[in-house]
Amino acid sequence: MEFWPEFLANSWGREFVAGGFGGTAGVIAGYPLDTLRVRQQHAGKGSAFHILRRLVAADGPFALYRGITAPLASVTFQNAIAFQTYAILSKAVDKKAGVDDPPSYAAVALGGFGTGAIQSLVLSPVELLKIRLQLQNKSNTHKGPTHVARNIFRTQGLRGMYRGLTITALRDAPAHGVYFWTYEYMRESFHPGCRKNGQETFGTMLFAGGLAGVASWICCYPLDVIKTRIQAMEGPYTGIVDCFRTSVRGEGYNVLWRGLGTAVARAFIVNGAIFTAYETALRCIGQNGDEG
DSSP states (O other): OOHHHHHHHSHHHHHHHHHHHHHHHHHHHHHHHHHHHHHHHHHOOSOHHHHHHHHHHHHOGGGGGTTTHHHHHHHHHHHHHHHHHHHHHHHHHOTTSOTTSOOOHHHHHHHHHHHHHHHHHHHHHHHHHHHHHHTOOTTOOOOSHHHHHHHHHHHHHHHHHTTTHHHHHHHHHHHHHHHHHHHHHHHHHHSTTHHHHOOOOHHHHHHHHHHHHHHHHHHHHHHHHHHHHHHTSSOSOSSHHHHHHHHHHHHOGGGGGTTHHHHHHHHHHHHHHHHHHHHHHHHHHHHHHHHO
16 A cells, blocks of 8 residues: 555644645745844844844845755645644544534634643754754854754754753643634634635635734743843753843843844745645645645
């Protein structure tokens, strides 16, 4: 028996593959803005445009894609697991929903919360490598994610790779609950009945996905700023509370929202791309399965 036809015959197999397509589309669509967001959160001075101009002038346009290898290499698996986990958890939470019925909005939020907590185990070390690479310049010696990972393992061990795991989980669990709830609510609002028949338009996918990304980032953004600062270097922070106090004491409460505009713009583009690619892949896989 061939592997792929059997794999895609199951709903969890289709969710896994479609999630991988969605994740890849999201990384490619939004990575330059992600680099600007990280630099705004860490550096502290200058608008997104000023940082962009200075970065491109000093290191060239490809500096905007520095560190993309780590998330791109892992995103297919990471996003595939996230969408598959969400599908399983949201169905498991809603015992009343039939096999072909969509889960309730409460189940969607709880399934998203659990998905974010689980995903942080994979995402935390990937984001650590990505942030270290995004913040380097030509004077740094890092040659890529493998080189950074080797240096961290050599000096700090496995614990160093998971620096920032707690704050990542605190960010991702509620953010994913808001993320999936917003998407499901908005797609049904834009196209009533689509949660059951799956016939929403590309515009619905794009805008519902984009708004879901914006909502999830706004609700967790201060935690993301703290996470970036903790993962950016081995010091000087001893933990989450110390990072929060030190940052606010030195730069005021506005520091917790620094780079939000860039993050929101990126979130709309990335998550519109993710859900459009995800839903489109599900349709294509379903159609091919029906034809087979």
